[in-house]
Amino acid sequence: DGGITQSPKYLFRKEGQNVTLSCEQNLNHDAMYWYRQDPGQGLRLIYYSQIVNDFQKGDIAEGYSVSREKKESFPLTVTSAQKNPTAFYLCASRRRGAPYGYTFGSGTRLTVV
Amino acid sequence: AQRVTQPEKLLSVFKGAPVELKCNYSYSGSPELFWYVQYSRQRLQLLLRHISRESIKGFTADLNKGETSFHLKKPFAQEEDSAMYYCALSRDSGGGADGLTFGKGTHLIIQP
Numbered sequence: 545d546g547g548i549t550q551s552p553k554y555l556f557r558k559e560g561q562n563v564t565l566s567c568e569q570n571l572n573h574d575a576m577y578w579y580r581q582d583p584g585q586g587l588r589l590i591y592y593s594q595i596v597n598d599f600q601k602g603d604i605a606e607g608y609s610v611s612r613e614k615k616e617s618f619p620l621t622v623t624s625a626q627k628n629p630t631a632f633y634l635c636a637s638r639r640r641g642a643p644y645g646y647t648f649g650s651g652t653r654l655t656v657v
Numbered sequence: 658a659q660r661v662t663q664p665e666k667l668l669s670v671f672k673g674a675p676v677e678l679k680c681n682y683s684y685s686g687s688p689e690l691f692w693y694v695q696y697s698r699q700r701l702q703l704l705l706r707h708i709s710r711e712s713i714k715g716f717t718a719d720l721n722k723g724e725t726s727f728h729l730k731k732p733f734a735q736e737e738d739s740a741m742y743y744c745a746l747s748r749d750s751g752g753g754a755d756g757l758t759f760g761k762g763t764h765l766i767i768q769p
Contacts, residue, residue: 577756584666586743586761587701594754602756634701638753646753648701 547571550635550649557629557656565620565652567635573647574640576618580604581632581651590633593618594640622654629656659684661746663760670734671768678729678763680718680744689747690727691757692718696740704729704742714738734767741765 548569557563567576575594579587589602593612607626612618618637622629635649660683670676682688692704705713707720707727718729727744743762749755 575754579759584761586661586663587757587759589748589756589758592756600755603758640754646703646757650700 548635548637548647548649550633550652552652553650555652555654557654559656560624562621562623563629563654563656565622565633565635565654567618567620567649568616569618569637569647570616571637571639571647572615573637574615575638576612577636577638577646578602578608578610578618578620579634579636581634587634590620629654659746659748659758661744661758661760663742663744663763665763666761667764667766669766669768672736673733676729676731676734676738676765676767678742678744678765680727680729680760682725682727682744682746684725684746686750688720688722688725688727689750689753690718690720691745691747691753692716692727692729693743693745693759694740695743701743736767736769739765739767 551566577592578590581587588604590608591610593599599610609621632653634651636646638646662681690707694704695701716731720727741762744760745757747753
């Protein structure tokens with residue numbers, strides 16, 4: 545069964561700690577994306593990667609970092625520099641040459657206390 | 658900078674009534690626009706895109722470049738249409754390779 549898996553579904557961390565959110569896809573998609581979703585704010589792009597070992601900042605990259613060592617995986621690290629990390633994080637992927645064909649994960653809700 | 662505006666946070670209509678969810682955009686190039694939907698406890702999914710001029714689940718959306726709008730319409734609402742709807746704009750001219758800019762979303766509630 546192909547798709548995108550985000551884990552864990554819920555994550556709690558203490559303030560000042562870095563935390564890494566997992567995103568794995570078995571769709572053989574080339575591009576992967578991280579969005580942040582806040583109530584009343586819609587989705588905002590954090591980082592994206594169109595090929596392995598390459599990624600670009602989105603609109604709200606400050607306080608976040610990513611890596612793309614494998615085509616299937618695009619982990620997002622929320623660092624202690626992110627001023628307001630509590631949010632819902634969505635990962636998406638897209639096959640090259642398939643315009644608009646995004647597949648979204650089910651999300652991870654991060655709560656920093 | 659590009660922007661997508663959905664003026665209504667919440668829209669409540671009765672079953673069988675017409676529905677219109679508004680979306681306005683600002684973009685200097687040739688826009689590529691989409692509507693995404695998120696039903697309760699389900700993942701975000703594509704509803705329709707302007708370039709294909711399709712009708713999905715009875716919904717249509719026409720791109721009006723003069724008014725910079727891409728409103729979503731359905732002539733007769735059904736209870737299963739209740740969901741969160743997002744209007745989105747491609748950040749590039751290549752179908753969204755550089756990601757999408759989303760509006761803040763409209764929560765549509767269809768009352769029986």
